Ligand SMILES: Cc1cc2nc3c(=O)[nH]c(=O)nc-3n(C[C@H](O)[C@H](O)[C@H](O)COP(=O)(O)OP(=O)(O)OC[C@H]3O[C@@H](n4cnc5c(N)ncnc54)[C@H](O)[C@@H]3O)c2cc1C
Ligand code: SF4
């Protein structure tokens with residue numbers, strides 16, 4: 001069964017067994033980004049090759065295809081880790097940018113390709129570097145891919161690293177399959193059915209102390225995470241900042257009230 | 262001046278060639294072979310036809326063995342070098358015949374022709390060797406061909422479709438084998454030709470990332486396999502083997518020309534297992550104090566201009582003990598090492614005479 005997946009991947013032609021795939025690397029064509037595409041491509045290319053991981057992860061390639069044979073994403077999309085490695089080695093900013101628009105998001109970071117690669121490339125790693133750059137540079141594809149994660153990010157960034165039942169949103173995570181959709185329909189009842197002592201709520205997994213949340217936020221801010229998220233979702237950052245500001249006020253009041261400094 | 266005394270260790274193509282050339286040039290030669298027969302790995306593992314001319318292995322090697330037997334070489338079968346010491350007056354060597362007493366010899370020079378071994382494909386578990394009975398390696402399949410017994414080990418039936426996977430245990434950082442085995446391509450293609458010659462109804466597919474049939478092997482083997490035998494080539498590697506519902510093997514590969522992953526059922530898979538230094542090569546090198554090079558073979562003094570000298574004066578090396586190569590190259594190196602060993606022994610004899618004058 002082929003499940004429908006993230007919307008950005010819908011743009012990728014699905015694999016057809018009988019049909020010869022298009023020539024790989026120059027697929028897609030540039031989208032109008034409202035920016036000078038060439039300049040953006042060159043910028044990203046420079047960041048990419050300057051990343052210390054680039055030299056460490058990309059060693060060379062025998063074009064043997066063993067990485068692709070174990071790749072789950074290659075079964076469903078016109079995508080292959082071999083192609084991504086070739087893209088990484090291509091010395092062509094436009095080729096890199098093209099791959100970053102769509103293909104890099106097909107990978108599910110399972111690392112099978114790395115296990116297979118006889119040349120010792122870190123293919124999954126270099127794909128994740130490309131993704132980081134797509135996010136940092138606010139590419140449309142990154143925005144689109146990360147949209148379903150807005151609520152998750154909101155929760156994680158305001159409530160510590162936790163997964164709560166209401167994060168399951170069948171509209172966004174169609175690739176979780178029909179089971180997830182039915183499970184998401186009556187969270188309250190299902191939650192009650194768990195025979196251990198859990199919080200009987202669906203919007204959090206545990207209570208997080210205000211102080212912890214404030215400290216976490218500070219870490220996100222100082223480590224640059226907030227800037228990264230802002231590049232793809234400025235509204236989310238605004239929302240989080242509002243919440244945290246409120247908490248900070250409340251927290252200060254509490255400290256005053258109890259004479260803590 | 263008495264004849265030079267020279268030890269040859271290993272009775273494969275290289276050692277045979279060295280031993281008979283030396284004996285024919287008048288040296289006293291002892292040939293030590295750990296197996297009970299001469300002919301080396303091709304004989305031991307029952308190779309079938311020999312590339313590029315597809316001659317039976319006996320036709321290629323038996324004349325060499327006969328020459329050794331007729332030229333007065335002292336052949337010690339089932340024997341091993343038990344101790345080895347070099348000093349001013351020569352190499353003091355103790356040889357033990359299986360179950361027999363130690364025999365002491367002194368030699369003026371020595372040739373190591375201790376050969377190669379097949380890489381063990383169990384180490385690459387994705388390819389299913391040792392898991393699926395229909396996955397074979399080179400030695401299994403050569404034997405099958407030489408015994409004219411082409412059947413699927415799983416059920417005894419004649420296969421309909423056979424695949425070869427090149428570079429198994431070669432050109433692979435994952436298993437620490439960085440080099441090319443030089444023989445895998447030509448041997449796989451020759452095996453496919455043999456299959457098609459005897460059983461034209463069987464389809465044969467070779468999965469490759471490069472075809473390295475260098476020199477005359479290109480037209481004599483690679484091209485001919487397509488032109489006359491309709492052997493098929495797929496550019497891409499099989500990355501793993503699964504079992505299909507009908508008990509056949511399912512090869513998961515990327516066809517890198519069509520650029521898509523494929524799953525193709527086969528009745529048999531032959532792994533083109535690479536060459537590594539034989540246990541005997543490594544052990545003899547240790548015993549004689551020979552340096553190994555980075556791939557684990559015996560290190561030539563200079564890989565370019567002194568290929569049959571070792572790092573120890575008076576000890577020479579020939580054949581696959583220094584790296585993968587074919588029979589004619591091994592035979593030539595045997596002759597080259599014979600010349601060097603003879604010269605060394607003669608020079609030594611001259612020096613000795615001058616000293617005692
Ligand atoms: C599957 C396969 C098929 C091949 N087919 C062809 C072909 O078609 N055409 C071609 O040209 N080449 C072919 N080759 C290559 C060929 O087998 C080698 O080139 C050749 O065997 C090398 O000869 P050698 O004497 O160096 O080593 P070997 O043949 O390995 O002989 C070494 C000998 O030394 C003995 N020995 C080792 N250590 C000791 C010790 N310490 N003491 C005593 N004895 C010892 C061993 O028992 C052995 O008899 C093939 C190789 C493979 C892997
Ligand atoms: S890590 Fe990505 S590219 Fe590599 S095998 Fe998994 S899905 Fe494919």
Ligand code: SF4
Nearest residue numbers: 061062064065067117
């Ligand atoms: S497995 Fe490694 S060497 Fe082979 S095609 Fe993939 S990246 Fe290239």
Ligand code: SF4
Nearest residue numbers: 428431442443445446
């Ligand atoms: S000779 Fe052929 S099979 Fe052997 S390692 Fe080289 S390319 Fe691979």
